[in-house]
Amino acid sequence: MAASTGKGPSLRAVDPWTFADLATANVHQLLSEDQRAELAAIASVVRFKKGAEVYHDGDRAGAVFNIVSGVVKAQSTAADGSERIAAFLFPDDVFGLPEDGRYVNSVKAITPVTAYQLPAPALRNTLLQDSSLGFHIICKLCLELRQTQRHAFLLARRQANARLALFLQLLEQLQAARGERTSEIYLPMSRSDIGDYVGMSLAAVSRGFRSLTTGGIIEIRNRRHVKIADRTAFERLAGDLNETWTSASSEQ
Amino acid sequence: MAASTGKGPSLRAVDPWTFADLATANVHQLLSEDQRAELAAIASVVRFKKGAEVYHDGDRAGAVFNIVSGVVKAQSTAADGSERIAAFLFPDDVFGLPEDGRYVNSVKAITPVTAYQLPAPALRNTLLQDSSLGFHIICKLCLELRQTQRHAFLLARRQANARLALFLQLLEQLQAARGERTSEIYLPMSRSDIGDYVGMSLAAVSRGFRSLTTGGIIEIRNRRHVKIADRTAFERLAGDLNETWTSASSEQ
DNA sequence: CGATTGCTTGAGGGCTTTCAAGACGTGTGG
DNA sequence: CCACACGTCTTGAAAGCCCTCAAGCAATCG
Numbered sequence: 205m206a207a208s209t210g211k212g213p214s215l216r217a218v219d220p221w222t223f224a225d226l227a228t229a230n231v232h233q234l235l236s237e238d239q240r241a242e243l244a245a246i247a248s249v250v251r252f253k254k255g256a257e258v259y260h261d262g263d264r265a266g267a268v269f270n271i272v273s274g275v276v277k278a279q280s281t282a283a284d285g286s287e288r289i290a291a292f293l294f295p296d297d298v299f300g301l302p303e304d305g306r307y308v309n310s311v312k313a314i315t316p317v318t319a320y321q322l323p324a325p326a327l328r329n330t331l332l333q334d335s336s337l338g339f340h341i342i343c344k345l346c347l348e349l350r351q352t353q354r355h356a357f358l359l360a361r362r363q364a365n366a367r368l369a370l371f372l373q374l375l376e377q378l379q380a381a382r383g384e385r386t387s388e389i390y391l392p393m394s395r396s397d398i399g400d401y402v403g404m405s406l407a408a409v410s411r412g413f414r415s416l417t418t419g420g421i422i423e424i425r426n427r428r429h430v431k432i433a434d435r436t437a438f439e440r441l442a443g444d445l446n447e448t449w450t451s452a453s454s455e456q
Numbered sequence: 457m458a459a460s461t462g463k464g465p466s467l468r469a470v471d472p473w474t475f476a477d478l479a480t481a482n483v484h485q486l487l488s489e490d491q492r493a494e495l496a497a498i499a500s501v502v503r504f505k506k507g508a509e510v511y512h513d514g515d516r517a518g519a520v521f522n523i524v525s526g527v528v529k530a531q532s533t534a535a536d537g538s539e540r541i542a543a544f545l546f547p548d549d550v551f552g553l554p555e556d557g558r559y560v561n562s563v564k565a566i567t568p569v570t571a572y573q574l575p576a577p578a579l580r581n582t583l584l585q586d587s588s589l590g591f592h593i594i595c596k597l598c599l600e601l602r603q604t605q606r607h608a609f610l611l612a613r614r615q616a617n618a619r620l621a622l623f624l625q626l627l628e629q630l631q632a633a634r635g636e637r638t639s640e641i642y643l644p645m646s647r648s649d650i651g652d653y654v655g656m657s658l659a660a661v662s663r664g665f666r667s668l669t670t671g672g673i674i675e676i677r678n679r680r681h682v683k684i685a686d687r688t689a690f691e692r693l694a695g696d697l698n699e700t701w702t703s704a705s706s707e708q
Numbered sequence: 709c710g711a712t713t714g715c716t717t718g719a720g721g722g723c724t725t726t727c728a729a730g731a732c733g734t735g736t737g738g
Numbered sequence: 739c740c741a742c743a744c745g746t747c748t749t750g751a752a753a754g755c756c757c758t759c760a761a762g763c764a765a766t767c768g
Contacts, residue, residue, distance in 0.1 A: 220554045221517070221576045265473070280609070283695025288612050290605050301598050302472045308602070324473050331591050338590030339583050345597040346553050350560070352604040353542050357532070359611035360540050360655040362725080364756070395715060403612040405757055410716055427715080427765085443535025614757080616724070647747065657725055662748055679733085679747080709768100716763070724755085731748070738741080 212240030213247055213270040213320045215340060216296035216381070217347040231347075231381045234340040242334065246326035252276075252313040258300075261310045265302030267321045271295050274317030275392045278309040279400065289401040291352065292393065294378060298344060315392050359403050361443075367402045368412040369441040372422070372430065389430045464492030465499055465522040465572045467592060468548035468633070469599040483633045486592040494586065498578035504528075504565040510552075513562045517554030519573045523547050526569030527644045530561040531652065541653040543604065544645065546630060550596060566645050611655050613695075619654045620664040621693040624674070624682065641682045 215234040235243070249272070252258055258269065261280055271293055278290045278299060290309055293299050299311060302324070331338050358370045372389055380386050391398070399409040413430075416422045421438050423431045432438050467486040487495070501524070504510055510521065513532055523545055530542045530551060542561055545551050551563060554576070583590050610622045624641055632638050643650070651661045665682075668674045673690050675683045684690050 218556070220556070221580055222557060282609075282613075283692075288609060290608065301601070303598075303602060304470070304472070305474060328473055328591075331594065332587055335584055335587030335590050338587050338594060339580075341594055342583065342590060342597060345594060345601065346555075349553070349597065349601050349604060350555060352601060352608060356542065356604060356608040356611055357534075357540060359608055361534075362655075362755085403614075406715080407717080407758085408756060411756090414716080440535075614723090658747080659726080659749080660724060663724090666748080712765100712767080714763105714765075716761105718759105718761085720758090722755105722757080724753105726753080727751095729748105729750085731746100733746075734744085736741100736743085738739100 212244030213322065214240065214272075214296050215270075215298070215344045217340075217344040219343050220346045234343060235337070239334065239337050239340070242330060242337070243320075243322065243327075246330060247320040247322050250319055250321045252317040252319075254313055254316050256313050256317075258311040258313065258317075258319075259307050261307060263307050265300065265305055265307045265324060267323050268298060268300040268327055269311075270320040270322065271297050271299075272318040272320060274313060274315045274319075276311050276313050276317055277393065277397060277401075278311050280309050287400045288403075289397060291348075291355065292397075292401065294382065296382075298348070314394075314397065355401075364402075364404055364408055364412050365415055366441055366443065367404065368398075368409070368416065369421070369438055370443070371398065371402050372432075373438075373442045376432075387431065388425065389432070391428050391430060395427075464496030465574065466492065466524075466548050467522075467550070467596045469592075469596045471595050472598045486595060487589070491586065491589050491592070494582060494589070495572075495574065495579075498582060499572040499574050502571055502573045504569040504571075506565055506568050508565050508569075510563040510565065510569075510571075511559050513559060515559050517552065517557055517559045517576060519575050520550060520552040520579055521563075522572040522574065523549050523551075524570040524572060526565060526567045526571075528563050528565050528569055529645065529649060529653075530563050532561050539652045540655075541649060543607065544649075544653065547634065550600070566649065607653075616654075616656050616660055616664050617667055618693055618695065619656065620650075620661070620668065621673070621690055622695070623650065623654050624684075625690075625694045628684075639683065640677065641684070643680050643682060647679075 213235070216231050217234050218231055219234075247270075250269075252274075258276060259265075273295055276293045276299065278293065279287050280290060282288050291299075292314075293311075300307065302308070331341065354374065358367055358374070361367045361370065375391065376386055376389050379389065384390075393401075395409050395413075396406050399406045402409070404412070413422070413424060417424055419437070421432070421434050421441065423433045425431065465487070468483050469486050470483055471486075499522075502521075504526075510528060511517075525547050528545045528551065530545065531539050532542060534540050543551075544566075545563075552559065554560070583593065606626065610619055610626070613619045613622060627643065628638055628641050631641065636642075645653075647661045647665075648658050651658045654661070656664070665674070665676060669676055671689070673684070673686050673693065675685045677683065
């Protein structure tokens with residue numbers, strides 16, 4: 205899971221005010237070598253086994269994390285005891301931003317994970333000193349905000365198949381943004397996790413995949429690898445055709 | 457709609473790393489007088505009539521807005537032509553953050569609106585010069601990110617009544633954060649807008665309100681004013697009882 | 709190789725959507 | 739000031755979709 209070439213914390217995003225030439229570098233390393241070194245000075249590397257909990261909802265927030273490799277899920281428990289997944293986080297993503305000094309989700313590793321741990325007080329100081337760094341963090345936060353809005357957009361869909369297609373599209377775009385091959389979509393998370401993210405039951409997810417398969421829209425090589433068989437039908441289902449331009453939308 | 461005492465753009469949020477004493481100032485003005493003046497120097501005041509469009513999805517993004525008074529909705533059109541509302545924005549909120557130099561939602565005024573308009577290039581420069589300002593913007597973005605996650609959390613609920621209750625709770629908390637009275641919840645938006653936000657049909661919203669009323673949970677004074685009649689049942693429905701602590705959650 | 713976990717599939721029931729018609733409020737013009 | 743007209747909201751009935759419960763099947767791990 206290639207994260208970055210250099211050493212030190214890494215953010216992948218774009219300056220949202222720049223009108224990006226869609227053909228060129230879409231999403232790239234935001235931080236300079238100096239900034240990464242600056243952050244590396246206050247960071248430590250931590251590792252988690254698959255299934256391990258990084259922190260728990262309500263814990264005192266001592267640090268922000270920046271993923272080097274692996275995937276985590278940010279989940280919270282609903283009133284009825286069911287789990288809801290707020291986000292999947294991938295290499296170069298940031299998580300652990302607190303509310304009132306406490307974490308507001310439980311975060312668990314769904315693959316083995318390596319991450320930088322940035323103590324909050326030191327990070328705060330660094331942010332207050334380096335205005336350019338703050339600006340880049342803003343860019344990254346804008347990207348995560350958009351990602352979350354896309355999630356909300358997905359959840360607002362009524363048709364289960366459309367939610368699944370949108371989810372697959374999301375993963376594919378993230379994969380592309382990370383520079384990985386997109387001939388196949390890799391699903392590191394379980395069916396159950398997918399259900400908790402797209403707001404359907406485990407059974408419905410299973411049925412949904414089956415429905416997309418028999419409809420000729422996707423092909424399932426195994427439980428972790430899916431391929432888009434009919435791109436046109438796929439994007440029609442995900443709802444791209446009616447959008448003004450190519451990429452999907454959501455933001456405020 | 458009281459926004460702020462001083463003059464110039466205004467952000468209302470908290471430094472998320474601070475462990476706030478829940479009794480004291482929870483959400484307050486982030487910017488210093490100097491910073492507000494600094495921003496005011498590059499800002500202009502704009503007004504919109506009820507129903508007017510501030511900008512359209514896909515427009516070239518030239519400016520960021522900061523609401524002084526009034527309420528706007530950020531909506532986008534789904535593939536099937538139905539509208540989805542990503543967020544309602546209130547005084548002291550910020551909107552107009554672009555993606556690839558373009559806006560990614562249409563924003564419309566649902567009441568008469570007054571706002572500061574901050575041209576993007578000037579704002580960008582200001583952000584790059586004032587690291588403390590950048591830090592405060594980060595705080596505000598964290599808050600909006602949490603808000604969006606809360607929206608996603610709401611949308612993931614299966615029971616329509618629970619989604620409505622959560623929506624009312626959201627509005628109530630925003631109202632409290634703005635320092636307004638919370639004996640009644642004010643709904644500036646139409647039933648149709650509510651449906652577009654909580655992910656249900658207009659008819660279902662109507663039925664939902666009716667159901668909550670006959671269940672003794674809320675009282676409807678008129679279409680824009682609702683009161684919580686049974687706080688316990690209300691919070692049980694919204695799902696607070698099972699949370700570890702008092703306030704609801706969402707973040708990553 | 710056995711056991712545990714994760715996934716698939718079936719049948720029945722509940723909830724929301726859709727379609728449609730009627731009531732309410734509001735704003736405008738007479 | 740009242741009447742009308744339009745948009746907003748409410749309410750009804752039928753249909754469709756997904757959830758729940760439950761059992762059987764794969765796959766992974768020790």
